Amino acid sequence: MNRIDATFDSLRAAGKRAFVAYVSGGDPDQDRSLEILRALDQAGADVIELGVPFSDPLADGIVNQLAAQRALEAGATLPRMLDLVRRFRAESEKALVLFTYLNPVYTYGFERFHADAAAAGADGVLLLDLPPDEIPRNAELEERPSLRHIRLIAPTTPKERIPLLAGASEGFVYYVSRAGVTGAQTTLAEGIAENVAEIRRHTRVPVAVGFGISTPEQAAEVARAADGVVVGSAIVNIIAENAGAADVAERVLSFVKPLVDAVKSV
Numbered sequence: 001m002n003r004i005d006a007t008f009d010s011l012r013a014a015g016k017r018a019f020v021a022y023v024s025g026g027d028p029d030q031d032r033s034l035e036i037l038r039a040l041d042q043a044g045a046d047v048i049e050l051g052v053p054f055s056d057p058l059a060d061g062i063v064n065q066l067a068a069q070r071a072l073e074a075g076a077t078l079p080r081m082l083d084l085v086r087r088f089r090a091e092s093e094k095a096l097v098l099f100t101y102l103n104p105v106y107t108y109g110f111e112r113f114h115a116d117a118a119a120a121g122a123d124g125v126l127l128l129d130l131p132p133d134e135i136p137r138n139a140e141l142e143e144r145p146s147l148r149h150i151r152l153i154a155p156t157t158p159k160e161r162i163p164l165l166a167g168a169s170e171g172f173v174y175y176v177s178r179a180g181v182t183g184a185q186t187t188l189a190e191g192i193a194e195n196v197a198e199i200r201r202h203t204r205v206p207v208a209v210g211f212g213i214s215t216p217e218q219a220a221e222v223a224r225a226a227d228g229v230v231v232g233s234a235i236v237n238i239i240a241e242n243a244g245a246a247d248v249a250e251r252v253l254s255f256v257k258p259l260v261d262a263v264k265s266v
Helices: 003-014 030-043 062-073 078-089 102-108 110-120 132-137 159-168 192-200 216-223 233-241 248-264
Strands: 018-024 047-051 095-100 124-127 151-153 173-176 207-210 228-231
Touching: 003 018, 003 095, 018 030, 018 062, 018 207, 018 233, 018 248, 030 047, 030 078, 030 248, 047 062, 047 078, 062 233, 078 095, 078 102, 078 110, 095 102, 102 110, 102 124, 132 159, 151 159, 159 192, 173 192, 192 207, 216 228, 216 248, 228 233, 228 248, 233 248
Parallel strands: 018 047, 018 228, 047 095, 095 124, 151 173, 173 207, 207 228
Antiparallel strands: none
């Protein structure tokens, strides 16, 4: 069974929610990025989203944009991200999703990407700028079953599109809880529980909620309404603040562990 499916199935059976952690691959460099993945694993993250650095990340806020820039300046490429996955997979069975834009994947080769990513040990992919209704119009973008294909749904998604996006999602649906780009917030968006309930009407896969979650209290509140909680920018900001520190991975671990514990307490 795919690791994403197995993870959510196990958590559902135990009555628990998933903690999903996002970091930019290669930030602040390749070796310390691997240490950070290990730290997320040790902290108890259930799923790791590994961002593939891209020069034009339009859906990302400034924190994640700068993380991609640091990684690119340190030599990050899509092949090096696959190598990072391979190195992490040699020591961990944690579910891992590649979070990226279409351009790097298309340049690499869509079919080749699916084969190589799966062979490296990735379990899923979230292509932020590839709507599922575009896929039937482009034979070269045919999705392969080797990876779970995760979809985004936002508060601004037209209601008539929710069945399409939810029905086409694999692994889990990523519900973006607020409009705009990524970034930590001091308060949660309104209507999370209602919108998650609406999405669940159209799919059997779990629904994870992200964008703007940065504290244990916020994480626990979201966990009461969703199957998973996604934290990204707040973690990436810890990396940014400690990019020059030898113990950056330990600082990430210290920050993430209380968030995981809050989600698991629900």
